[in-house]
Amino acid sequence: MAERIEICVPDIGDFEDIEVVEILVAKGDAIEFDDPLVSIESDKATMEIPSTAGGVVAEIRVAEGDRVSEGSVLVVLEVAADAATNSFDEPPAPEKVPEPAVSPPVETRPAETSAAPGSGAGEAPLVVNTPSRRDISPAASRPVPDREGVPHASPLARRFARELGVPIEKTPGSGPAGRVLVDDLKQQVRERFAGQVTPAATGGGAGIPAVPAVDFARFGPVEEVDLTRVQKVAGPGLHRSWLNVPHVTQNDEADITELERFRAERKAAAAEHGVRISPLVLVMKAVVVVLRDFPKFRSSLAPEGDRLILKDYYHLGVAVDTDQGLVVPVIRDVDRKGVFELAAEVADVAERARARKLGPDDLAGACFTISSLGGIGGGHFSPIVNAPEVAILGLSKTRIAPVWEGPSPLEPSDGGDSPLAEGAGTFVPRITLPFSLSYDHRVIDGADAVRFTSRLARVLAHPTFLLL
Known part of the structure; x- marks a missing residue:
């Protein structure tokens, strides 16, 4: 009898809301333990998340551009029952998702599954490596946090805001429940440089005139080449260091x-x-x-x-x-x-x-x-x-x-031979x-x-x- 298990983002250190830049598997793929599932990109590097079990990919729960954190579900695998049992000692109990304070509660239920030979339709998938489950936030949604209260933001985002001199309470958040992410702060800075937001009296280079756009094609043939992912990620950090230090x-x-x-x-x-x-x-x-x-x-x-x-x-x-x-x-x-x-x-x-x-x-x-x-x-x-x-x-x-x-030729002579004399x-x-x-x-x-x-x-x- 086959069972379904969820493969989640493991502990990736002090990182939250990291962008998925590439999906490395497809539905129906047979994968083994430690095969790469997705590629994610932080503000420091690009890395691959491996599978913690082997099986057949039944569902892919993320898309390129989604943002994930520790515990976010990446894929659902269909595995043999004995393999699922051996993957971990005790399946963790399903975690209750708290109701948001403002938005209507979202109904949580087991993932829909299609009946497969030897599998029980509608069975709740087991969870692998998920001490807590967090929502995945599409980058398109940008709700504005409550301006009267303290905005939701991770310590990393708050530190980033201080370094850039960006007022975090005035930054629209694209995370769950309006949580302000590092990318939201970067967008705020980009808008300031583009003149879309009135610059405040802050540090970090806010208000510096942008380099004017030039149509180089007027002068001869040109070609546009995308920066590498590492360059796109490292560039803002180098710019931040140069402006602040x-x-x-x-x-x-x-x-x-x-x-x-x-x-x-x-x-x-x-x-x-x-x-x-x-x-x-x-x-x-x-x-x-x-x-x-x-x-x-x-x-x-x-x-x-x-x-x-x-x-x-x-x-x-x-x-x-x-x-x-x-x-x-x-x-x-x-x-x-x-x-x-x-x-x-x-x-x-x-x-x-x-x-x-x-x-x-x-x-x-x-x-x-x-x-x-x-x-x-x-x-x-x-x-x-x-x-x-x-x-x-x-x-x-x-x-x-x-x-x-x-002897140094710069030292004063004591009356003897010159320091530059032959043999000195x-x-x-x-x-x-x-x-x-x-x-x-x-x-x-x-x-x-x-x-x-x-x-x-x-x-x-x-x-x-x-x-x-």
Whole structure:
């Protein structure tokens, strides 16, 4: 006898109302455990939701453009009775859906099912991975919340509103019961930039004149190409950081000749562990050493702007270049991991990022970010701070540079030979790493930034820190 079970959105971390961007199954498909069902897109990444059971797809409960949260039903599977029993110990009791305070109560009933061989028509489907069931809100509906009371909104939406300076109580909500979603706030900002809403005296760039539209076809052939999904999602975040954070970039360089020698000496040992030690991995370890001495660089500014939140952990974001755009997975507890372990983990998250297999937990919790362009080329650049972090380190391509070894020609002479006299010193080739530190000037002063980069250069020049 076949039974029906509901496959729901599992725990996806501190995320709500995430858009479904692609349906990966069709009605009648036979699927197995862990097969992907839908692709969803948060403000950080695109990810696939796998099935928690195998069976035949009887119903698809979502469509592209719908918004889902933990517990939202994605599909209904038809499975053998013994398989349904083995999928979980006890089917959870059906949860009562509270009646809305304003709108008429919505009748809740088991999903309609068509009779199938060996199945009981009208049986209520079992529920898998659903601690609570939440409504799915089509993006088209935009009821306005009660202006007299406190608007319904998630903590994420409220924080987003504060960062953009958008009055949340004046934002139409498209979620259940008029709940204000992050996309509603983005729409409010877009309308302001387009001149459809009178700008208020708020921060976050509201009221900045829009770039005028230009008909480029007047000048020659043109082609329009859609941005990738990652670019569409990341773009507003980069724009928000640029508008809200007063950026300053400090450029410096480090002599990493000894560090490269250290890396070469451990190449064979790394191969035995099945990993390759990249310069990035060693820089991550060096950054942790410096962050211990400069805790302000691993802090965040409180939303009210009157205090710092100091983080007593060393989770580093690492920018990864993918065909969809830039993704920043997080490597946790860098201070507690050895070089080989870090090398394996960095390679793993980079591979999963390019395969679009990262989950929400892989993208959250960084206290500091590193963006490396060294494998491509170029000199110094100005990375954008990944707010609410307050600093980001950019690594450029290493180069061989002549470095003076001997008395400094800038030091005053003591009456002896000139520092530049023959035999007093010489230029020697050294491996040099250019790097750039962008920081939030509200939190970090220029003097502290120079102290940070100078300390980092010294640590990289003497890799004994890796033996500690």
